[in-house]
Amino acid sequence: MSETIKHHLTDDLLMAYAAGALPEAFDLMVATHLSLCDHCRARAESFDAVGGCVLQDQDDGAAVSDNSLAATMALIAKGAPTTQPARPKCSVLPTPLQDYVGGDVNAIRWRSIGMGVKQAILPTTREATARLLFIPAGAAVPDHSHNGIELTMVLQGAFSDEVDHFARGDVEIADESLHHTPTADISEDCICLAVTDAPLKFSKLMPRLFQPFLRI
Amino acid sequence: MFTEINTVTLDEPAADRPAVKPWRARKRIRGKPVNGTEDRCETKTEWVSHVRRIRDAQDQAAFAELFQHFAPRIKAFLIKSGSDATLAEECAQEVMATLWHKAHLFDPARATVATWVFTIARNKRIDVLRKQRRPEPEELGWGPEAEPDQDDVIALQQESAQLRDALTALPEAQRELIEKAYFGDLSHREIASETGLPLGTIKSRIRLALDRLRHSMN
Numbered sequence: 001m002s003e004t005i006k007h008h009l010t011d012d013l014l015m016a017y018a019a020g021a022l023p024e025a026f027d028l029m030v031a032t033h034l035s036l037c038d039h040c041r042a043r044a045e046s047f048d049a050v051g052g053c054v055l056q057d058q059d060d061g062a063a064v065s066d067n068s069l070a071a072t073m074a075l076i077a078k079g080a081p082t083t084q085p086a087r088p089k090c091s092v093l094p095t096p097l098q099d100y101v102g103g104d105v106n107a108i109r110w111r112s113i114g115m116g117v118k119q120a121i122l123p124t125t126r127e128a129t130a131r132l133l134f135i136p137a138g139a140a141v142p143d144h145s146h147n148g149i150e151l152t153m154v155l156q157g158a159f160s161d162e163v164d165h166f167a168r169g170d171v172e173i174a175d176e177s178l179h180h181t182p183t184a185d186i187s188e189d190c191i192c193l194a195v196t197d198a199p200l201k202f203s204k205l206m207p208r209l210f211q212p213f214l215r216i
Numbered sequence: 217m218f219t220e221i222n223t224v225t226l227d228e229p230a231a232d233r234p235a236v237k238p239w240r241a242r243k244r245i246r247g248k249p250v251n252g253t254e255d256r257c258e259t260k261t262e263w264v265s266h267v268r269r270i271r272d273a274q275d276q277a278a279f280a281e282l283f284q285h286f287a288p289r290i291k292a293f294l295i296k297s298g299s300d301a302t303l304a305e306e307c308a309q310e311v312m313a314t315l316w317h318k319a320h321l322f323d324p325a326r327a328t329v330a331t332w333v334f335t336i337a338r339n340k341r342i343d344v345l346r347k348q349r350r351p352e353p354e355e356l357g358w359g360p361e362a363e364p365d366q367d368d369v370i371a372l373q374q375e376s377a378q379l380r381d382a383l384t385a386l387p388e389a390q391r392e393l394i395e396k397a398y399f400g401d402l403s404h405r406e407i408a409s410e411t412g413l414p415l416g417t418i419k420s421r422i423r424l425a426l427d428r429l430r431h432s433m434n
Contacts, residue, residue, distance in 0.1 A: 012404070012407050012408060013404070015397065015407050016397075016404035016407045018338075018398075019338070019397045019398045019400065019402070019407065020338045020341060020342050020346075020350075020400055021397065021400060021403060021404045021407060022404045023404075024348050024349055024350075024351070026404065027348075027349075027350060027351045028351040030351075031351035031352055031353045032351070032353075034353035035353045035354040038423065038426045038427070038430070039423070041353060041422075041426060042419050042420075042422040042423035042426055043415075043419055044353075045326055045327065045331075045422045046415040046418045046419040046422055047413075047415070048327065048331050048334065049327065049328070049331045049376055049379055049415075049418055049422075050379070050383065050394065050398065050413060050415070051331065051334040051335070051338060051398050052327065052328050052330040052331025052332070052333070052334045052376065053330070053376075053379060053380040053383050054293070054334070054394070054395055054398045054399075055286075055289055055290070055293050055330055055331075055333060055334040055337065056289065056328075056330040056380065057380075057383075057384075058288070058289040058292040058293055058296075059289075060292065061288025061289050061291065061292050062288055062292040062295055062301065062304065062305075063288055064287045064288055064291055064305055064308060065305065068283075068287060068305060068308075068309060069280060069283050069284075069287075071309055072283060072287075072309040072312050072313055073276070073279075075309055075310065075313040076313045076316045076317070080318075081317075089354070094353075094354055095354045095355075096351040096352060096353060096354070099351065100351075124349075125348055
């Protein structure tokens with residue numbers, strides 16, 4: 001548990017996560033960040049508490065049928081649904097991400113997108129995209145801006161851009177107004193989780209030509 | 217036993233009707249009204265012991281009481297979230313079955329039973345209605361040998377009661393917006409960052425519980 005995280009999730013994202021209103025890719029981002037950040041986990045759980053109040057206040061209820069309790073006891077008697085055994089804690093990927101990758105960092109199926117930068121798109125619903133990014137130590141992701149909201153969280157190493165320096169657990173929230181060139185620290189290769197609800201657009205010609213093929 | 221509400225018919229003289237609907241008002245445990253608004257803290261701590269009785273002794277009587285209280289609320293919540301009544305009832309049963317199976321994971325220093333049930337119902341809604349996976353953060357547990365401090369449990373339950381009062385006191389329009397969000401009627405872009413929700417104290421309380429939990433895990 002890192003106490004050094006300084007870039008956190010916003011209240012609206014945490015409330016939307018508690019309300020179950022986010023696309024799957026964003027849920028994955030929030031769940032991954034909360035695994036590393038107790039500050040945001042406490043905030044998220046306080047938004048859950050609001051949901052608890054809303055549920056509790058369904059005073060009028062919707063009457064359930066006479067045999068509903070018996071049906072539920074029968075369901076219980078069938079035993080708990082088999083769930084995957086909890087994944088072991090790994091050095092790089094928190095458990096929610098491991099579920100999507102199928103293991104820790106060694107299980108990631110990278111595809112090169114040029115200039116040493118690699119990505120792995122994770123299987124989520126299409127409303128938004130989640131991918132892992134690998135930026136070699138000292139390298140830069142081409143200067144780009146964003147159509148929608150893009151959240152980038154550092155899992156390994158660190159990067160800097162025009163805004164600030166981001167280390168493990170830090171989330172950079174970018175929107176249409178941010179135009180940046182993230183550069184990985186020289187000390188270590190940088191791995192990030194990035195989610196966006198729109199395709200990235202690159203400012204330089206080459207990356208923009210490649211964009212349709214690369215799904216970036 | 218869950219259809220008592222239907223026995224209050226519309227042509228019954230108003231004076232004969234109890235102030236509160238009978239299936240709520242009659243429910244009493246240890247002489248304390250369980251559903252009354254005047255006794256919310258006790259209410260929720262009672263539900264905590266119900267979950268413990270399920271966890272420790274597979275207590276079916278405790279489960280039946282929880283079911284009677286929560287199942288109609290879960291069903292109503294799911295109907296307002298866009299489900300039809302049949303599916304909502306099926307899901308309510310599955311949510312309650314999950315409560316039984318996961319009773320050992322409930323942490324009363326971080327959530328009320330209502331909050332915990334809400335999170336299970338919400339995940340069921342995402343799974344069944346939106347047909348989407350729900351990534352959840354890494355699980356944290358007290359483990360068999362450690363339990364949260366009773367004072368922490370009571371404090372959290374009290375903070376939750378205060379939050380509920382504060383929500384009730386919000387202007388109608390704002391409260392409706394919050395309900396809409398939790399019924400899944402607002403997209404994430406429609407959820408404003410300035411909610412005006414008084415979450416400062418409960419957030420600190422949960423943070424404290426998380427710190428203690430981390431400490432007990434190490």
